[in-house]
Amino acid sequence: MIRPALHRPSVRGRARADAGPLLLVAAVVAVVTLLAGAAPPLLRATADDAVRDAARTAGRDGDVLAHARWEYDDAPDGGRIRAPRLAEDVDDFRERATEALDPGLRAVLRPPVAVVTSPTLKVTEGTAPRTFRLAYLVDGRGPHSQTRVTWVAGSPPAPSVPPERESLTVPYGGPPWPVQIGLSEVDAAELGVRPGDRIPLVDEFRRAKDVQVSGVFRAEDSGDPTWRLAPWLLRPVAGADGVGTTRLGGLLSPGSLPDARLAFDQDELDRAVRFSPEPGALDSGTAEAVTGTLVTLKATSGASSVQDTSLKWETQLDLVLREVQTRVNAASAQASVLLAAVLTGAVLVLLLAADLLARRRTQPLAAARQRGTGLPDLAAELLVESAAVALVAAGVGLALARLVAPGVSWWWAVPVALAAAAAGPGFGTLHAARATRDRRAPANRAARRWLAQTRQLRGAAVEVAVLVAAAAALVALHQRGILPAPAGGAAGPWSTSDGEAALPSSAPALGAVAGALALLRLLPAGTRAALRWALRSRRPLAAFGAARAAATASHALPPLAMVAAAALAAFALTLGATADRGLADGAWRTVGADARLDANPAAGVDMRALAGRVAASPGVRQAVAAQVVDGARVTTESALVTPRLVVVDAAAFRRLLATTPLPDAPDLARLGPAGPGGVPALVRSGDGSLRPGMRLRLPRDGDAEAVPLTAVGTAPAVGGTGDVVVVDAAALTAAGVPVVPNTVWVTGPGTARAVAAGTDGVDTVLRAGVLHERRGAPLTAGLLRLAWTSAAVLLALGLLGLALGAAEGAPERWQTLSRLRTLGLRLREARWVAAGELLPPVAVAAIGGPLLGVLLAYLTAGPLALRVVVGAEGDPPVAVPWWGIAPLAAAFLAAVAVVVPVEAAVRRRRRLGEVLRAGAG
Amino acid sequence: MTADLVSVRGVHRRFGSGPASVHALRDVSFDVAAGTMVALVGRSGSGKTTLLNVVGGLDRPDEGTVVVDGTEVTALDDDGLSDLRRSRVAYVFQTFGLIPVMTAAENVGVPLRLARVPTVERERRVELLLDLVGLADHAAQRPDELSGGQQQRVAVARALAASPRLLIADEPTGQLDAETGLSVMALLRGVVESEGVTVLVSTHDPVMMELADRVLRMHDGQVSC
């Protein structure tokens, strides 16, 4: 094999002569490798944050729960044996559950809390329906009643039998077994009891219970997550047991736990061990393994019908993690799409730069050829140069990426570096070969036509290939979507850099190139038509500009780079804007207004009065009070459903909706006083369990009869996407159900100010705050930032393409202009002619490019699964960011206004006389 | 005609500065009578192109004045020079200087467009001029589809389009073979006769000099008759 001979001085000399363009190539490679190298690891880091966030905010859904039955305590000869060491038994149970966990899973869970709870009892005194539960909590630091409460009155619950009788046998069917409990200050006040008092309680079979208050406690840290498992121990909780009910709780101690066991039937007391996830221990890598372990754990856990004390596992954590994993996958896929777009723009600009460089070098290269340097040698020399530039620049870019990101991704930097390294020698040898071939066009017209036709055919073949690839990519995107196939389970982020995902994620980029080619097909015809018009017109400048434009219209690379970059920039902008709009819509849906005030049930705030006060504040358009009950129990003819029940003044609610971008609910007009079929209600459900026309019943507590409802229409979505039942407040009151509003929705520009002061016992949820928080959520923020950055980089690439294209055409353009100047064209006019030449492709890029980008966004928004990142049920509607697209277009047009004077200034010092000297020109 | 169309007085032109500077024109003075053809001859590097550029307003002298058709060229600003070239002075270059993206007819029409001559009139005049230079059949061809001699004849037709008073030709036959060159020279000679244009032409060719009314010899930046 003959090694190509490198002539070092020529390599060095050429590099020195063209330092500017080479530096430009280096800059493009460095910037794009920086972005491509840093974005994936940054996104991976945000994916970890997202997983932690999800675990943190999942609440009880994130908990892993183990249940186990108690061992039967029947005495061999009848009766039940009191088990004085029951607390130790619970400790053992906790240990057992911990031991049973896979170590990998245990590593991401906090130390468990065991919780023993009684069934729900009813307080028989008082008008408002109140419920009561007994609970015993124990975590690694010991039972709660001993370590983390202060007894402000009375004493901790004690055994109800003296120590010498602690293991006595209680006959079946005796009187209620006495049990002591502690109450929080708020619960005690609510019940109006003091230490020593008995709470009048019955179970669901109306059997009385003997529950005595031993003391009143105050939690040392009411924020301790352990309390989360039984919040009603600390304060009354509204709605936990149906509309209009309040649940309270009594705390058991190790001493009174055995009595609680005897106070209830064999299986009535529930014991569970609850593990909360430790968000800090999770990341997107471990999440996948944890999900798998959880699925196995649930699958192998004993069936609930088995009458033994084995552990039964229950958790939604796998679903929570899988959901966030899906979001991570979607975000990485969308990031791939954006990066593919940036890479496409960069590769086109690099090709353009290489072409420009090769044109500048045609003469020295042709001279080198004539001196006897072979084409392979020339190519090798050029390759040495461009590879050096590309490698150094890519190295710098990746080093910078390492500085700003926790890691570096090589994968995406490779195509840029390759394009930069290969384009230089490619174009260089091509131009050198062409220059040394006999360049004279054949005199024979037929031969000339044949040459032109082959050239056209070659071009058309390339275009068809790109078109086919783009169409295939779009089809693939629509068929399999951007997310990894569900069969593959929860794949880690960026694990899909295989060929399977590469085609769909490059669909927008390929689409932009194909669309740009199609647009540019029209450009020569367009400029020819313009030329015909201009030649007929009497405006000399138009004629000259159009003539030049028509001559350069067939040179496709510069406008291709511009149009594709503009299209992809607009695409990135539209993607970002659509996601952002989806977030904004989501915030409206979640809050339901500009602000939502949620009453703390214990505080007893009069929300109706509060609504009145807020409504009177300046800048408030609507303030509507409602009672919102989550998980309200409603029975249909065949089933029990637990929708969100909204009791509200229907007319006011409709006025409120009219002041929001939320969809109007005309059916609200149908709500009103009860008719023969019952109280009219609007219903909404995702699975069809609630449909207009249905007859529903709203069960009530105690002896009161259930309220009949008729579904007369479709309810608006209230605060999310779940099932909703809306009833008019006045109608429900008339039907005998007390309505206590716990929510106020406020709209209007003055909302923030009106609710800023806050009210004790009321939580304020501002829509702006919710939106801010969601925009700031790790994945979302990362994706939005990437979208904006990509748009900016693509715009810069597009403008660079414009500048390079202008530079490429400048020698010929100004040669013609100098010739026109010798014929009397003024310098000012020459600038106009130059602008007229540059304008057609730039106008296509400025106008056609963004339109193409928006079209691509419409074509791909659905499969790109923005809904997953935004957290919406359906695809957010495509939002066209005119605020971004208009400046994008303007930037291109303005660039012409910059390029032309710069070109003129550069040539100003060259006198016309010189330009036209023999040989020059 | 006796009046001088061109009057050059004490023109100096230096290129560069310091020891490397070139004194291309040294105190050049001469007159050209209207309606004559004057040949400028001299060795390569003697300053012919520099002088023609200065006379036609494509370059400015460091010293001295140039008056063309009663206008002091050396006192004109950039726009004034453009107007001068638009209406009264035309060029024919050694390298032809045609606009590659336009046909022969369009090239010839350029000065008429710049002068905003109505379309119909422009087309008539272009036809006439192409006829004059013998290229009526090649009107629709682009420069790269024409031979060198044809291109130069298009350039002459274009130079004549706006009916200039002065036609400056810098080695118009430099890139042509002897016979073609002669025909272009003869064309210029004919133009002087038929259109009354004054022609200032630089050349190396002794045959061409014979066609001229007068020969100016340049040597080392100086003119002698």
Ligand SMILES: Nc1ncnc2c1ncn2[C@@H]1O[C@H](COP(=O)(O)OP(=O)(O)OP(=O)(O)O)[C@@H](O)[C@H]1O
């Ligand atoms: N832009 C310039 N910078 C420096 N020197 C110049 C420049 N233009 C011309 N010269 C010098 O001025 C002198 C005259 O050049 P000019 O082109 O006028 O000669 P010429 O007689 O036209 O030659 P030729 O017959 O070869 O065309 C030469 O020495 C040339 O090197």
Ligand SMILES: [Mg+2]
């Ligand atoms: Mg010369």
